[in-house]
Amino acid sequence: MAALTLGGCAYEWDSLRPGPDAGGTPDVGTPRDTAADTGNATDAVADARVDGGAADTGATDAGPVDAPIAMDVIDVPVVIDSGPPDTGPLDTGPLDTGPLDTGPRDTGPRDTGPLDTGPRDTGPVDTGPRDTGPPACVGSQCPCAPTTPAGWCAIGAACMGGTCVVGPTAGSLVITEIMNDPLAVADPLGEWFEVYNRVETPVDLRGLRVRGNGTEMFEVTGANPVVVAGRGYAVLGASGETAANGGVAMTYVYGSAAMNLSNSSDVITLLAADGSTIDSVAYPASGWPETMGRSKALRPAILDASMNDVAVAWCPGGPAFGAGDFGTPGAANVCQ
Ligand SMILES: [Ca+2]
Ligand SMILES: [Ca+2]
Ligand SMILES: [Ca+2]
Numbered sequence: 490m491a492a493l494t495l496g497g498c499a500y501e502w503d504s505l506r507p508g509p510d511a512g513g514t515p516d517v518g519t520p521r522d523t524a525a526d527t528g529n530a531t532d533a534v535a536d537a538r539v540d541g542g543a544a545d546t547g548a549t550d551a552g553p554v555d556a557p558i559a560m561d562v563i564d565v566p567v568v569i570d571s572g573p574p575d576t577g578p579l580d581t582g583p584l585d586t587g588p589l590d591t592g593p594r595d596t597g598p599r600d601t602g603p604l605d606t607g608p609r610d611t612g613p614v615d616t617g618p619r620d621t622g623p624p625a626c627v628g629s630q631c632p633c634a635p636t637t638p639a640g641w642c643a644i645g646a647a648c649m650g651g652t653c654v655v656g657p658t659a660g661s662l663v664i665t666e667i668m669n670d671p672l673a674v675a676d677p678l679g680e681w682f683e684v685y686n687r688v689e690t691p692v693d694l695r696g697l698r699v700r701g702n703g704t705e706m707f708e709v710t711g712a713n714p715v716v717v718a719g720r721g722y723a724v725l726g727a728s729g730e731t732a733a734n735g736g737v738a739m740t741y742v743y744g745s746a747a748m749n750l751s752n753s754s755d756v757i758t759l760l761a762a763d764g765s766t767i768d769s770v771a772y773p774a775s776g777w778p779e780t781m782g783r784s785k786a787l788r789p790a791i792l793d794a795s796m797n798d799v800a801v802a803w804c805p806g807g808p809a810f811g812a813g814d815f816g817t818p819g820a821a822n823v824c825q
Contacts, residue, residue: 646690653690654714657697658761661688663794664770665722665787666806666822667757669750671735672782673812678733680750681726682757683818684768685792689719694741697767698760699725699748707747715741724818736811737818752779768794778805784816786824 584607594613646653655661662684671679686692694715700706709715709725717723723740727748731737750757753774759767777800778785786806787797796802806816807825817823 647693654693654716655688655690656762657692657694657759657767659765659767660794661686661692662697662717662759662767663687663787663792664757664759664768664797665792666816666818667750667770667772667785668735668806668814668816668818669755669772669785670752670779670781671814673814674733674735676752677745677749678728678730679735679814680745681724681734681737681739681818682750683722683724684717684759686717686719686721686723687792691719691721692717694723696762698762699743700756700758700760701748702751702756705748707743709741709743711741722819722821731811735814740819752781768797770797772803773800776800778803780805782814783807783825784814784818786816786822788824789822 586607589608589611591612646655664682665685666683668679668681670676673679694709694717695711697709698706699709715723717740724737725741725743726734726737726739727743727745728734729739729742754772756769756771758769761767772779772785784806785803788802788804791797791802804822804824807823808817809815810818815825
């Protein structure tokens with residue numbers, strides 16, 4: 490048994506077969522040793538030839554020049570690393586093109602190096618914590634925009650049909666038109682009132698509570714959003730039948746049993762879900778525009794929940810619509 494150290498690794502082999510000295514031909518006459526040494530885990534089986542001169546014992550070797558050692562390594566067992574995960578610095582060396590790593594999973598820090606173009610990873614599925622970032626955008630289209638960060642609506646708003654929609658809040662809605670005394674169709678089925686959304690963001694009216702005088706009150710409900718577009722109008726009425734309501738496309742129908750609009754004095758109050766008042770209009774029996782078949786219209790330059798409290802802010806509405814009454818349900822007001 491002889492030993493040799495190469496590159497910091499110790500090798501042992503069963504037999505050395507000295508060949509001719511330098512200048513000669515390698516020993517090819519002896520059959521190569523093809524049997525692995527089973528006595529050592531890191532064994533290498535080698536053929537070698539060495540020179541036959543004296544060993545180098547001094548600073549200068551005066552003997553014949555050593556011939557290089559030729560070694561055939563024919564059986565070197567590979568031991569897979571089963572130690573703890575590598576937590577050292579990222580590998581920035583050349584791409585590994587070797588066989589797939591079937592060792593234990595790497596749980597070290599994430600690799601931020603260049604893209605791996607090597608063979609596909611067939612290791613275990615990632616069971617780490619879920620990615621909670623914003624939903625993916627497709628091209629330049631996000632689920633809702635504009636938002637911060639992209640893909641999310643502001644707190645309190647919901648994404649509906651690609652648009653961020655908020656609930657009714659103070660400052661968002663103004664009562665702009667009241668048809669309390671219809672003529673072309675029966676009263677109260679022809680009654681309606683109009684609200685304007687002052688903000689750019691669409692408003693879902695669900696959750697809005699509307700209070701009349703006495704105990705009259707209803708809440709806007711529904712399985713689907715009742716949306717008023719940004720800077721748009723909505724009409725809430727007693728009847729959804731155009732033949733009965735005078736030809737008005739209602740945004741929401743509350744029903745004549747829930748509320749009536751008196752032909753003399755009455756009040757309409759919009760309440761947010763938290764109970765705060767969004768707007769309130771109380772018209773008296775006299776002093777405000779009151780013409781049968783014609784709406785009370787807030788002057789189009791006045792779209793304000795405080796300024797609509799006084800008589801001078803209102804005018805008789807027009808022009809004729811539907812069955813022949815006057816007003817602009819769902820559109821900007823006109824004074825006539
Ligand atoms: Ca009425
Ligand atoms: Ca008001
Ligand atoms: Ca109007």
